[in-house]
Amino acid sequence: MECRDMLNAQAELWNLTFSFLKSMTLKCAIQLGIPTAIHNNGQPMTLHELHAALSLPINNKPNLWRLLRMLTHLGFLVVQDTSNNKEAVYDLTPISRLVINKADSSSLLPFPLAMLDFTLVKPSLYLGDWFKQDKLENFQMDHGCTIWELTGQRPEFNTLVNDAMTSDSSLISDYIINDHGNVFQGISSLVDVGGGSGSVAIAIANAFPKIECIVLDLPQVVGHLPTDGLVKFVSGDMFSNIPPANAVFLKWVLHDWCDEDCIKILQRCKEAIPPRDAGGKIIIIEMVVGSVGSMHRESQLLFDILMMTLVNGKERDEEEWWNLFKEAGFTSYKIVASLGVRSIIEVYP
Template sequence: MGTTMECPDMHVLNAQAELWNLTFSFIKSMALKCAIELGIPNAIHNHGQPMTLHELHAVLSLPMNNKPNLWRLLRLLTHLGFLVVQDTSKSKEAAYDLTPISHLVIKKADSTSSLSFALAMLDFAIMKPSLHLGDWFKQDKLEICKMAHGCTFWELTGKRPELNTLFNDGMKTDSSIISDFIINEHGNVFQGISSLVDVGGGSGTVAMAIAKAFPKIECTVLDLPQVVGHLPTDGLVKFVSGDMFSNIPPADVAFLKWILHDWCDEDCIKILQRCKEAIPSRDAGGKVIIVDIVVGPVGSIHRESQLLFDVLMMTLVNGKERDEEEWWNLFKEAGFTSYKITGTLGIRSIIEVYP
């Protein structure tokens, strides 16, 4: 007597497919890293027009036996939106072209490339702490980065000069891109102010852009001595060595670009309290301008990227990304009375906070 096998429920098979997609999502990152390391975006950019598989294979000087494998990589990169196929007709070989995403990682002499940031984030040292998440959840108050590397992320960059350079270059590039957008699209947030201090502003990329666009604003950059101690103090902006947890130079506006997400709530409150001490009353023009992620509601366009950044902050620096309610709780605890979100910058927002 024969037996009949029951067909698996399609819901189970679909769920399995989604599970596998999650399981192998790391391949997306590795394909991106490979494309950058091979120089695919630069090859197409330098060619000045879309390139066929044959042309790319020749320019990249890859072994002949890897030509079919290059096609498989290009197929995935096209599916992911990193590249686009311009011609798929049977009479002509498909040609691959850049997209807005791949344009961001072209190696350029100016500061509009996100190449350094991408390579820094794809460095194994950055990814390694995430491999310890399961063990970390069973621990008590031990930072994941310390579990993975035996030191904090900032100590790690001190030990790895090449990683430190990539990371700092990436931050500088991001500052250049986002400052141009803030000034051009949301310059009204700087109206009526005469002085600004860029808290944790590094080499002053954002402050310099603001000072150039608004010459009447006196701009100061506050950062640690090892960051700004060697920088000139008689240029477009003034550099001040110090600790944002102790004291912030007085100004109409305290500006915090992608700073607070590096810190836990308690530390953020301390930083915000120092900012409040540095600025005048609201009637006198005092406020804090924050450029950071405000995690959107379920279904919002950039929510997945924001949540990925949140877990990255958890694994690297014991920081976090916050939704609007969490931000407001920080502001109240630090003694501020109101805020408004004045613009959207990709996955980040501009928040004006008032004493």
């Protein structure tokens, strides 16, 4: 290898080594409230204006500039024209607009804050050790319990995880209902398995009033929620029993589990719905690895490593999905890859 090639390879090695600092830079920007400050200002802001708006110590003004430089490099912010020796002004991009702190449910801010919480980041530090172990989940090896057990033990962690899932559900439900509402045609009842606080089920019930919507989740997730609202909340275990309905909805559930557990969940789903000629089906929102272009492939592969890190699950390609469906007793499926990195999968008994 020539010297130039070695130096270029070293630079790439450094980029990989320090990629975690991209995540920490993102977390810092969110915690400081940089996107929210620019949004509330109503127009782009200079370094001086941002420093004042964020109420930071004067000694950290040069460090704020360095942070903004990195955020601009990452495409999180954009610098507007600085010609004529004018001071640079920083504006939002589509990415940073997603994490503005808003009173409504349109912000995705809870998701990166949860994923970058030390409780969820720490297990990734021990992946090498975990590979040398036998059967024990990585998260369990580090924390002494599974992630689901920890949500039951620590209410603040449970809230952190649920808020993250709710923020994602609020975004994705709009696209499903507005662009793919046909998947709900002919359905009179639907069970959202692992539906959390019910944001997706509520959106479906509002858009399709004739559909009776039920949310099934763990007691620590739904036990405190009202039972007389637009949707019905049921505490339970999807491995044991799923309430009967025309359709079962599974958003980001199956990727949390190994193949054996997924087959069990799918079998409970099959028991809950009528035959296909009576309208029975499962609607799954998950990643199908390789179903989208190269722009999203890295996201899919990163999520696969995340599943390996936190739970005993994985992201699957189409063949892996079909193998699960067959093992669980289903006869056919249809994939629509139009939800960014995720797809809508309809599965029929």
